[in-house]
Structure formats: structure tokens, C-alpha cells
Amino acid sequence: xxxxxxxxxxxxxxxxxxxxxxxxxxxxxxxxxxxxxxxxxxxxxxxxxxxxxxxxxxxxxxxxxxxxxxxxxxxxxxxxxxxxxxxxxxxxxxxxxxxxxxxxxxxxxxxxxxxxxxxxxxxxxxxxxxxxxxxxxxxxxxxxxxxxxxxxxxxxxxxxxxxxxxxxxxxxxxxxxxxxxxxxxxxxxxxxxxxxxxxxxxxxxxxxxxxxxxxxxxxxxxxxxxxxxxxxxxxxxxxxxxxxxxxxxxxxxxxxxxxxxxxxxxxxxxxxxxxxxxxxxxxxxxxxxxxxxxxxxxxxxxxxxxxxxxxxxxxxxxxxxxxxxxxxxxxxxxxxxxxxxxxxxxxxxxxxxxxxxxxxxxxxxxxxxxxxxxxxxxxxxxxxxxxxxxxxxxxxxxxxxxxxxxxxxxxxxxxxxxxxxxxxxxxxxxxxxxxxxxxxxxxxxxxxxxxxxxxx
Amino acid sequence: xxxxxxxxxxxxxxxxxxxxxxxxxxxxxxxxxxxxxxxxxxxxxxxxxxxxxxxxxxxxxxxxxxxxxxxxxxxxxxxxxxxxxxxxxxxxxxxxxxxxxxxxxxxxxxxxxxxxxxxxxxxxxxxxxxxxxxxxxxxxxxxxxxxxxxxxxxxxxxxxxxxxxxxxxxxxxxxxxxxxxxxxxxxxxxxxxxxxxxxxxxxxxxxxxxxxxxxxxxxxxxxxxxxxxxxxxxxxxxxxxxxxxxxxxxxxxxxxxxxxxxxxxxxxxxxxxxxxxxxxxxxxxxxxxxxxxxxxxxxxxxxxxxxxxxxxxxxxxxxxxxxxxxxxxxxxxxxxxxxxxxxxxxxxxxxxxxxxxxxxxxxxxxxxxxxxxxxxxxxxxxxxxxxxxxxxxxxxxxxxxxxxxxxxxxxxxxxxxxxxxxxxxxxxxxxxxxxxxxxxxxxxxxxxxxxxxxxx
Numbered sequence: 061x062x063x064x065x066x067x068x069x070x071x072x073x074x075x076x077x078x079x080x081x082x083x084x085x086x087x088x089x090x091x092x093x094x095x096x097x098x099x100x101x102x103x104x105x106x107x108x109x110x111x112x113x114x115x116x117x118x119x120x121x122x123x124x125x126x127x128x129x130x131x132x133x134x135x136x137x138x139x140x141x142x143x144x145x146x147x148x149x150x151x152x153x154x155x156x157x158x159x160x161x162x163x164x165x166x167x168x169x170x171x172x173x174x175x176x177x178x179x180x181x182x183x184x185x186x187x188x189x190x191x192x193x194x195x196x197x198x199x200x201x202x203x204x205x206x207x208x209x210x211x212x213x214x215x216x217x218x219x220x221x222x223x224x225x226x227x228x229x230x231x232x233x234x235x236x237x238x239x240x241x242x243x244x245x246x247x248x249x250x251x252x253x254x255x256x257x258x259x260x261x262x263x264x265x266x267x268x269x270x271x272x273x274x275x276x277x278x279x280x281x282x283x284x285x286x287x288x289x290x291x292x293x294x295x296x297x298x299x300x301x302x303x304x305x306x307x308x309x310x311x312x313x314x315x316x317x318x319x320x321x322x323x324x325x326x327x328x329x330x331x332x333x334x335x336x337x338x339x340x341x342x343x344x345x346x347x348x349x350x351x352x353x354x355x356x357x358x359x360x361x362x363x364x365x366x367x368x369x370x371x372x373x374x375x376x377x378x379x380x381x382x383x384x385x386x387x388x389x390x391x392x393x394x395x396x397x398x399x400x401x402x403x404x405x406x407x408x409x410x411x412x413x414x415x416x417x418x419x420x421x422x423x424x425x426x427x428x429x430x431x432x433x434x435x436x437x438x439x440x441x442x443x444x445x446x447x448x449x450x451x452x453x454x455x456x457x458x459x460x461x462x463x464x465x466x467x468x469x470x471x472x473x474x475x476x477x478x479x480x481x482x483x484x485x486x487x488x489x490x491x492x493x494x495x496x497x498x499x500x501x502x503x504x505x506x507x508x509x510x511x512x513x514x515x516x
Numbered sequence: 517x518x519x520x521x522x523x524x525x526x527x528x529x530x531x532x533x534x535x536x537x538x539x540x541x542x543x544x545x546x547x548x549x550x551x552x553x554x555x556x557x558x559x560x561x562x563x564x565x566x567x568x569x570x571x572x573x574x575x576x577x578x579x580x581x582x583x584x585x586x587x588x589x590x591x592x593x594x595x596x597x598x599x600x601x602x603x604x605x606x607x608x609x610x611x612x613x614x615x616x617x618x619x620x621x622x623x624x625x626x627x628x629x630x631x632x633x634x635x636x637x638x639x640x641x642x643x644x645x646x647x648x649x650x651x652x653x654x655x656x657x658x659x660x661x662x663x664x665x666x667x668x669x670x671x672x673x674x675x676x677x678x679x680x681x682x683x684x685x686x687x688x689x690x691x692x693x694x695x696x697x698x699x700x701x702x703x704x705x706x707x708x709x710x711x712x713x714x715x716x717x718x719x720x721x722x723x724x725x726x727x728x729x730x731x732x733x734x735x736x737x738x739x740x741x742x743x744x745x746x747x748x749x750x751x752x753x754x755x756x757x758x759x760x761x762x763x764x765x766x767x768x769x770x771x772x773x774x775x776x777x778x779x780x781x782x783x784x785x786x787x788x789x790x791x792x793x794x795x796x797x798x799x800x801x802x803x804x805x806x807x808x809x810x811x812x813x814x815x816x817x818x819x820x821x822x823x824x825x826x827x828x829x830x831x832x833x834x835x836x837x838x839x840x841x842x843x844x845x846x847x848x849x850x851x852x853x854x855x856x857x858x859x860x861x862x863x864x865x866x867x868x869x870x871x872x873x874x875x876x877x878x879x880x881x882x883x884x885x886x887x888x889x890x891x892x893x894x895x896x897x898x899x900x901x902x903x904x905x906x907x908x909x910x911x912x913x914x915x916x917x918x919x920x921x922x923x924x925x926x927x928x929x930x931x932x933x934x935x936x937x938x939x940x941x942x943x944x945x946x947x948x949x950x951x952x953x954x955x956x957x958x959x960x961x962x963x964x965x966x967x968x969x970x971x972x
Contacts, residue, residue, distance in 0.1 A: 071955075104890055104950050112951075118890040360955045361948050389943050396947035405947055434560060434574040464920035470946045470957070472928040477945060479935070487845050489933060490926045491852035491861055492817050494560050495568075499527075499816045501926070 063088040064374055065150055065163035067140045068307075069098030071360055072341025072367035073169035074122065077132050079371025080165075084378050089132045089144040092152055092160065094139035094307075097192040098122060103360055105195045109202075109225035116196045140170065142310050145334040147374070165374050168316070168324060168339040169367060170307035177213075177238075177302050181274040184281030186298045189222070198299075207296030208232055213271050215242035217397055217404075219301035223263045223324070224399040226297075234293060236285065238270045238302070242314045245395070247410045249425055250444055250458050261400055274298055285289050304358055306343040319345050323356045328387040329373035329404055330366055338374060340366035347390040349477055350408045350454045351417050357391045392456075394473040396466060403466025407473035408456025411446045422513040428502040430465045432494035441465050441497075445472070445482065445506045452481035452514035457503075468503055482510040519544040519830050520830055521619035522695055523596045524763075525554030527816055528797025528823035529625035530578060532858060533588050535827025537620075540834050545588045546617065548608055550595035553648040559816055561651050565658075565681035572652045596626065598766050601790045603929075618815070621830050624765035624772070624780060624788070624795040628814055633669075633694075637730040641738030642754045645678070654755075663752030664688055667741045669727050671698035673853055673860075675757035679719045680855040682753075687717045690749060692741065694726045694758070701851070703866045705881055706900055706914050717856055730754055760814055762799040775801050779812045785829035785841040786822055792884065794830060796822035803846040805872050805913050805933055806864045813847045830958040848912075851921060859922025863929035864912025867902045874906040878969040884958040886921045888950035897921050897953075901928070901938065901962040908937035908970035913959075924959055938966040 064080055066073045069091045077089045091098065107113045121275045124281040127134055135154065143150040143166065174188035185207070187198045201207070210226040212219045223235045233440035235242070235258070242258070242265060243251050258265045270288040274295070277283025285295045306322045317325045317333045322343035330338045341363040345354035369388045375381050394407040415423035423446045430439035441461035447454050457472035460464075475485045486508035490501035520536055522529045525547045533545045547554065555578040564570045583590055591610065599606040599622065607616045610785050614628040630644035641663070643654045657663070668675045670694035679691045693699070698714070698721060699707050701769065714721045725743040730751070733739025741751045762778040773781045773789045779801035786794045797819040801810035825844045831837050850863040870877035879902045886895035897917035901911050913928035915921075931941045941963035 101888065101890065101950065103948070104888060107950060112892055113890055137780065262969075282589050359948070361945060361957075364955055394945045394947045396949040396952055398949055398951050403949075403952070407945070407947070425874060432557065432560060432570055434557065435563065436568055464923060464952060467920060467947070467952060468924040470924060470944070470959070471930050473946060474927050474930055474941075474944050478934070478940070480934070485930075485936070487933075488926070488930050489817060489850045489863070490813070490850050490929060491850045491863070491923070492559070493852040493854055493859075494557065494563060495854045496852055496859065496920060496923060499820055501817075503926070 061086065061088050062164045062378060063090065063162065064165040064167065065161055066167045066169060068169035068171055068341065069093030069134055070100070070169070070171055070341070071363040072370070073167065074099045074373035075367025076167050076338070076340055076374065078130055079368045080374045081131055083372060083375035084335070084381050085131070087375065087378065091132060091134045092138040092140055092150070092161070093134060093136050095191040095193060096136050098127070098134055100192040101440060102190065105189050106221040106225035108199060108332070109222065111227040116192060116199060118193070119192060132283070137206045140310055141180070142250050143314050145286060145314055146430050148336070164336065166337045167370055167374065168308065168311050168337065168343060169341045172306045172342040174300050175303040175305050177298050178271055178273050181298070181300070182276040182282050183280045185296060186274055186300065188300050191273065191321060192356050199442065201297065202229070204245050205296065209234070209295050210296070211236065211295035211298040213298065213300045214302035215265065215267070216244065216301060216303070217395065219299070220399055221397055222299045222301060223258070227262045228400070230298055231297070234285070234295070235263050235265045236271050236287070237265065237267045240267055240366035242267070243404065245406060245410065246404070247412055247444060248425075248456050250442065250460065271327070272365060304342065308343050311339070319354060321356065323354070325354055328389070330370035330388060331373060338370040340370040346388065349390040349392050355391065355393070355449070359393065359395065361394070362391050376506040392473055392476050394469060401462055403464065405459045405466040405469035406457065407469055408454065408476040409446060410456060410458060411444070414446055414455050419455065420512065421446050421455060422449045424509040424513070426502055426505050426506045426509065428505065429498055430461050430463065431496065432498055435494055439463070439465070441468075441502050443502045443506050445510050447482045447510050447514050449513065450515050452483055452511065452516035453479050454482055454485060469499070471503060481516060482507045482514055483516070517542065518620045518834055519546065519618065520621040520623065521617055522547045522623045522625060523606065524557070524625035524797065525549035525590055526625070526627055526797070527819040528826070529623065530555045530624050531820045531823025532625060532794070532796055532827035532830065534586055536830045537587055539828060540833035540837055543586070543831065543834065547588060547590045548594040548596055548606070548617070549590060549592050551647040551649060552592050554583070554590055554592070556648040558646065561645050562677040562681035564651060564655060564948065565678065566684040572648060572655060575648060575651070587961065591765050592695055593915045595767055596902035601770055601793060604792065620792065621833065623826055623830065624764065624767050624793065624798045624799060626799050628762045628878060629762035630756050631759040631761050632756055634727055634729050637754070637756070638738050639730040639736045642756065643751060644756050657753065658685070661752065665690070665750050665752050667692065667751035667754040669751070669754065669756045670758035671723070672701070672757060672759070673699065673851065675755070676821055677853055678755045678757060679714070680717070681816055683718045684856070687753070690741070690751070691719050691721045692727050692743070693721065693723045694727050696723055698723070699860065701862060701866060701915050702705040702860070703868055703900060706898065708914065715937050760798065762812070764799050764914040767795070775810060779810070781810055783844070786844060787829060792833070794826040795971055796826040802844065805846040805848050805922045811847065811849070813849050815849065815851065817850070818847050848932050850925060850930055852925060859917055859920065861915045861922040861925035862913065863925055864910065864932040865902060866912055866914060867900070870902055870911045875911065877902050878905045878966065879903075880962050880969070882958055882962045882965065884961065885954055886917050886919065887952065888954055891950055895919070895921070897924075897958050899958045899962050901966050903938045903966050903970050905969065906937055906971050908967065908972035909935050910938055910941060921953070924957070927959060937972060938963045938970055939972070942967050
């Protein structure tokens with residue numbers, strides 16, 4: 061019997077395991093998961109904190125029964141520490157001590173961990189929220205300790221989501237950002253209104269403020285945030301959202317090719333440089349369709365998709381299973397989140413990112429009502445499109461708007477993905493109804509404006 | 517001085533007039549509008565009835581000042597009755613009697629009128645709602661006469677919008693449909709739940725029920741609806757939404773080429789068979805991108821766009837103005853409306869429409885949650901995709917969902933417009949966030965399913 065060992069039982073790992081088992085039912089599939097949970101939605105964590113969801117268990121996507129039905133064996137609390145691509149063995153640690161398992165096919169889908177950019181924090185009151193058990197612990201902490209002041213370290217997407225959730229839970233929130241502004245993946249002109257808006261929502265934003273340490277108030281419990289400049293501010297609760305690092309040290313040591321960040325390099329079937337080793341998910345650098353570069357994209361859909369494609373390819377590497385039907389066409393990094401009632405969306409590159417890639421990028425920024433302007437409370441949509449001046453090809457889009465208006469990003473994502481020009485997008489026959497938007501959709505308006513600045 | 521006469525001062529006419537004047541500032545632009553209003557949003561009418569908008573005047577998109585600033589002369593209440601493409605004169609009727617005006621360039625943008633498929637209705641209490649003045653009269657009628665029972669004739673999009681608006685206004689609504697089901701532009705499997713849903717919303721739907729006449733209750737006032745089967749039902753108020761006919765008789769008489777329905781045929785610069793006569797908007801049959809046929813598309817965005825392109829082409833036909841920069845690439849008929857809290861959207865052809873075109877159409881119908889399934893009240897999205905079996909090319913999409921989830925139609929519209937295959941759409945990197953939808957967007961799920969049924 062051929063054995064597939066999957067390291068990591070989340071989006072990519074479980075997608076791969078399920079797909080491989082479906083296409084190759086004779087395959088023995090063993091998943092080693094470092095935490096106690098497989099297949100949970102880390103994206104759902106803020107909704108638990110802001111009490112839209114009552115029970116952390118709701119974030120589990122697969123139960124024991126589902127796993128058994130799939131014929132997949134899961135070993136929880138088993139953390140891979142090394143593997144040998146020649147003897148084809150994985151070493152791992154678990155409660156029972158060190159152990160090892162032989163594989164015929166191996167998938168590395170170990171995801172990423174939170175970067176903690178300061179000395180080891182005190183144990184109680186500090187959370188990183190990558191694992192479901194951390195979310196459960198956070199929830200218990202809030203209920204038992206009734207914290208009043210929350211500190212969030214890092215004002216990227218996750219930091220802002222947590223700040224928004226804590227504020228909606230009634231906490232006094234301080235958000236610390238090392239860099240000059242929040243949401244740095246967006247262009248500066250898109251987010252310049254954010255500090256005032258956050259203030260209004262009850263979140264105090266400290267930009268250009270590096271956190272040096274988290275102070276204890278005794279019994280190993282968090283008491284304060286100390287900045288590099290030496291300021292100390294009270295905090296009963298802290299979330300560290302200062303970036304992610306891939307859990308790939310063991311794989312890199314084994315000789316798997318990776319970026320210097322540790323993100324594993326793969327082909328378009330998610331195969332690494334070792335013939336029987338695949339990688340998928342957050343721990344991978346996938347080809348970015350716009351920049352052409354291998355790029356880490358810690359997002360749910362690409363992770364799931366990479367997992368499926370890896371599973372497909374693994375099954376196809378077995379005897380008597382026909383060749384893989386899917387290849388991974390790369391990523392554009394389509395991102396979406398909601399902070400309070402505002403949606404924030406992005407696809408492709410920002411203008412700043414495109415310029416950093418030395419592209420001759422042109423951009424337009426349009427503001428529009430989110431409904432026909434005669435409707436009550438029409439709201440505002442804020443949209444930026446970026447294109448390559450010479451070819452006219454779209455490089456990216458950024459969008460903010462109330463309700464679900466940010467779903468407009470999907471049409472832009474498709475346009476960026478297929479290399480459409482701004483001119484072509486300006487001809488899009490978008491939908492119109494007064495309560496959904498203006499006759500001329502902001503996407504079409506921006507594309508028409510942008511086309512004028514392009515040579516084609 | 518060269519004179520452009522524009523017949524019809526709404527979406528297409530005013531877009532053309534503005535565009536032509538901007539590109540050719542020396543042009544004299546005269547608009548003859550049959551009603552008392554130019555540039556108003558007929559799509560906004562239901563929102564007035566359901567009291568989201570307070571004043572019909574809010575639906576006016578252009579005021580006198582705006583017109584003057586644009587340098588456009590408007591004659592209200594002036595209805596074109598004939599024109600001579602050789603002597604280049606338009607005859608029209610107005611309060612002052614019959615008159616005529618000479619033109620150098622002519623645009624026919626006279627829109628469409630409601631079909632009234634029964635003997636002339638009594639004057640009071642019956643409305644067709646094509647002109648803003650009719651909406652004003654309806655609003656006055658509701659306020660003065662306090663009707664309790666509303667009849668809507670025709671369960672297409674407009675009929676359903678009015679039924680929804682009347683029900684939200686607290687009226688007892690009866691909706692009469694000659695055909696076997698509501699919203700016939702959608703496939704039967706998409707709308708089979710509608711009768712029960714309408715009932716729950718307080719609208720009684722009578723399918724297979726042709727209205728023979730509207731009965732009077734004295735003093736020229738509506739009293740009842742009489743069906744062809746002889747049933748009589750009380751009605752204090754009726755809206756006729758049984759279809760539209762183009763206001764083009766005078767143009768057809770002058771020799772303009774048109775479909776037998778009266779819809780004018782144009783080239784991709786909106787020019788008719790007469791060199792100095794253009795047509796745009798509801799009164800035109802534009803090339804449908806999927807079927808290839810000239811097709812009437814009485815929708816706001818295509819009307820506005822046709823108007824602009826006509827204006828562009830008209831200006832470019834003048835001396836010393838460079839050639840037109842835009843061509844009209846055809847329509848896919850992207851449609852969107854909201855009934856209560858549900859969005860209904862469509863683009864391209866339905867399965868039934870594709871089969872009527874003798875295409876080898878395959879279709880999939882998926883249901884999905886409108887948010888991640890662990891979110892509270894996740895709602896349901898109902899999506900159908902249609903493709904050509906041989907080429908795999910997408911032919912159309914239909915979508916229903918709560919809130920603004922139906923904005924997903926824009927990505928499908930773009931895909932249909934550029935002739936994308938289902939397989940390519942299945943690779944779309946759509947946006948994910950738990951409160952906006954599931955990880956695998958229904959569009960991607962349906963496209964993947966559909967791709968399996970296609971040969972490419």
C-alpha cells in the first residue's frame with residue numbers, strides 16, 4: 061500500500077488529503093497535525109470575539125465522522141521536526157515523545173506562525189490566534205478575567221480585524237504599528253482617512269510605534285505594553301499580529317528549495333524539488349500572476365486550491381491513475397475583510413507595490429456613491445485601479461465600501477488574472493439597480509479614466 | 517453652424533447630447549422631449565412608492581442649470597411625429613400645435629412605451645410608469661385616494677418591482693401574469709420557489725391569467741380587474757407592466773431599418789442606414805454578444821453607453837474632429853434588481869434561451885450559503901451557469917441572494933462578455949471573508965462543476 065503523509069491538517073493539508081484519497085482510494089493517508097484541531101477557520105476568529113459566533117467549535121469544518129468517512133487517519137499533537145527525502149521518513153514529536161513514520165509521498169502543509177518581534181511575552185493575556193486552541197483560550201480569558209484594555213500589535217489585516225472585534229466587544233483598544241500607517245498593502249491615498257475613522261470607532265492607533273516588550277503585572281500576567289521609545293501603557297490583553305513566518309525550518313534543513321523567508325518553492329502541480337515531496341498553503345511561495353515572482357499568499361482560497369491541486373498531483377503520481385487534470389495558474393492575492401460595516405478589498409498589486417517592481421504603473425482613484433445618489437444613505441465607494449502604462453494591462457485594484465459593495469473586487473480580480481486591459485474593463489456591462497450602485501459602476505468609471513492614461 | 521437634433525431627452529438622448537457637445541463645442545444641440553422631464557431615473561420609481569425616496573423630483577438627474585452649462589437647448593412636450601431623411605427635417609407636435617425643425621445630424625432616442633394589452637383603461641387609478649409625470653401622478657393618487665387593493669399586470673421585472681413596492685407600502689397586491697410563471701427571463705428551476713415566497717410577502721400571484729379589461733367603478737375611476745376567464749376582482753389601483761414597445765413608428769415610416777418589433781438596427785457606432793441619422797437606447801436592437809442577434813435591451817447602462825457612443829460618432833462626423841474613439845461592443849443584458857431583501861441578477865442567456873437559439877447548452881445550478889456557514893443567518897445564494905458544451909464558453913449566469921450578494925453577477929458578466937470558458941472561470945481567485953461568503957465562491961464552484969460537462 062502506498063502511504064501519503066500530510067504534515068499539517070488545515071486548509072491546504074486537509075484539501076490535499078481529501079482530494080488524494082478521492083482520486084486514489086487505495087492510498088493510505090496519514091495527517092500529522094501539530095495542534096489539537098484540524099480544518100478550522102482561522103478567519104472566523106474575529107467573529108467569535110465580537111460575539112457573532114457563540115462557540116469556537118463552530119469554526120471546525122470537519123468532525124471525526126467526516127474524517128473517518130473520508131478514510132483519513134489524523135494524529136493530533138504531532139509536530140514534524142525533520143524528514144529525510146532519501147530514506148523517506150518523517151521524524152515528529154508528540155506527547156508520547158519522539159517518533160517517526162515512513163512515507164511514499166509527502167505533503168508539507170504546515171502553514172505559518174505568528175512572528176513575535178520582541179522578547180518572550182508573559183504567558184497570561186497574550187495571544188497569537190493561529191490555532192483554534194488559542195482562540196478558545198482567548199475567549200476563556202475574556203470571560204474569566206474581564207479585561208478592559210486591549211493592545212493589538214500590528215495594524216495589518218489581522219491586527220485591524222482583531223482591533224475591530226475588540227472594540228465591538230466593548231474593550232478600549234490600542235493598536236500599535238511599527239510602520240507609518242495601517243493596512244500597508246493598500247496605497248497611502250486609500251487609507252489616509254483610516255486613523256480618524258479608527259479613532260471614531262474607539263480604537264487608538266499608534267503608528268511609527270514599535271513594541272519593545274510586554275510587561276508583567278505579576279503571576280505571569282500581562283500588565284502593560286512598553287514601546288521602543290520607552291512609553292508604557294496599561295494592557296490587560298494583547299494580540300500579536302505582527303506578521304507570519306512559514307513553519308518550514310525542518311523542510312529547508314532537509315534540502316527543500318525555498319525563498320530566504322522560508323516559503324517553499326513549487327512547480328504548478330505544487331511539487332517541490334524532491335520528486336515525492338509536495339508543498340501547499342501558507343508555507344509556500346506561489347507564482348504571482350502580475351509580478352511573476354514567487355510570493356507568499358496566506359489566504360484561504362489559494363491555500364485550499366493549492367491543497368486540491370497537490371492532492372490531484374499526488375494521486376496522479378500513483379500507478380494506474382490518469383494524469384493531473386488541474387494546474388495551479390498562480391495567485392493575484394485577492395483579499396477581502398470587513399471592519400465594522402466597511403469592506404476592504406484588494407487584488408493584484410497596489411501602485412506602490414507595482415512601482416517597487418519597477419513597473420511603469422499608472423493609477424486612478426475614484427469615489428462614487430455605493431447606491432444611486434438619490435437613495436437614502438447612499439454611502440461611498442472608494443476605488444483605485446492600477447495599470448501598466450504601455451500595455452494597458454490591469455495590475456491591481458483596491459476598494460473600500462459599505463455593506464457588501466466590496467464584492468465588486470471579484471470582477472477586478474478576474475480582469476487582473478486574465479491580463480485584461482483597462483480599456484476592455486471600461487466596456488464591462490456591469491449590473492445596475494439603484495439600491496446596489498450607480499448606473500456607471502465605479503469599476504467601469506475608473507477603468508475608463510485609467511484607459512486614457514495608458515498607451516493601449 | 518451644424519445642428520444636432522436629439523429626439524428623446526432621457527438616458528441615451530441626454531448622454532449623446534452631452535457627449536456630442538463636449539467633443540464638438542460648435543455644435544448646436546436641440547433636444548425634443550415628448551414629456552415634461554428630461555434625464556430622470558425610471559428605475560427609481562419603486563423606491564418612491566415604497567417611500568425610500570420622498571420626492572419624485574429626486575429622480576431628476578439634470579436640472580436647468582446643468583443643461584444650460586452644457587449648452588444644450590431642450591424643448592419639453594415636443595413629440596416627433598415624422599422626419600424626412602432627404603430634406604432633413606423633423607415634424608413634431610407640441611402645445612403650440614404642429615411645427616418642424618431642420619437638422620444636420622439626427623439622433624433617435626425616443627425610448628419605449630408600455631404595451632397595454634387590453635381595451636383602453638379608465639383614466640383614474642391606472643398607471644404605466646414610463647414617464648416621471650406618471651410617477652408623480654401615482655404618488656398623488658395614493659396620497660389622495662388611499663387605495664387598498666393594487667393590481668399589477670405582468671410579472672416581469674418591472675411588475676415584480678412594483679408588486680414589491682406596493683406590498684411594502686402596505687397595499688394588498690394581486691399580480692397577474694399571462695404566462696406560466698413570474699420572471700420568465702430566468703429559467704424555471706431558478707424561480708420555482710417564487711410563488712410561495714411572494715405569497716409570504718403578501719403578494720397574490722395569478723399565473724396563466726390574462727387580464728381582459730380594467731373595470732370602472734364610476735367617474736372614470738378604476739374599480740376592478742376582469743380576467744379573460746371572466747373573473748372580476750376589486751382593484752383601486754393598477755400598474756400595467758406587460759411589456760414595452762419602442763417609440764419608433766415615425767422613424768420606421770421614414771425608412772429607418774428596424775426589426776419587425778420596431779427596434780432600430782444600428783452599426784457599432786449607433787448609426788442607422790441613413791448616414792446622418794443615429795439611434796440609441798431602448799428603441800434600438802443592439803447586437804447580443806452571446807446570440808449574435810440584434811436584441812432590444814431596455815437597461816440603463818447600455819442605454820447610457822449607446823448614447824455616449826452615438827454622441828462620440830456624431831461629433832466625429834463633423835469636420836476637423838478626430839475619428840470616434842469608441843465602438844459599441846454589444847450587450848449581454850446584465851440585469852439586477854432587488855425585491856424586498858433579495859437580489860435577482862442575470863447576464864447573458866438563460867438555459868431555455870440558449871436552447872431556443874439551438875445552442876448545445878449545458879447548465880449547473882448550485883446553492884450555497886451567502887456567508888461562511890458558521891455565521892449567524894448565513895442566507896442562501898442560488899446560482900445557475902450556462903455554457904456551450906463544445907467550446908466550454910460561458911453563455912450566461914443567473915443569481916439570487918440576500919443583501920448585496922447578487923453583485924457577484926459582475927464577474928460572471930465580464931466572463932460572458934469576453935467569451936471565457938467555464939474552466940477558466942473555475943480558476944478565478946475570488947475574494948473570501950466569512951461575512952461575505954464561503955471560501956469557495958458559488959461562482960467558482962458552479963464553474964468547476966460546469967467545466968466537467970463541457971468538452972473544453
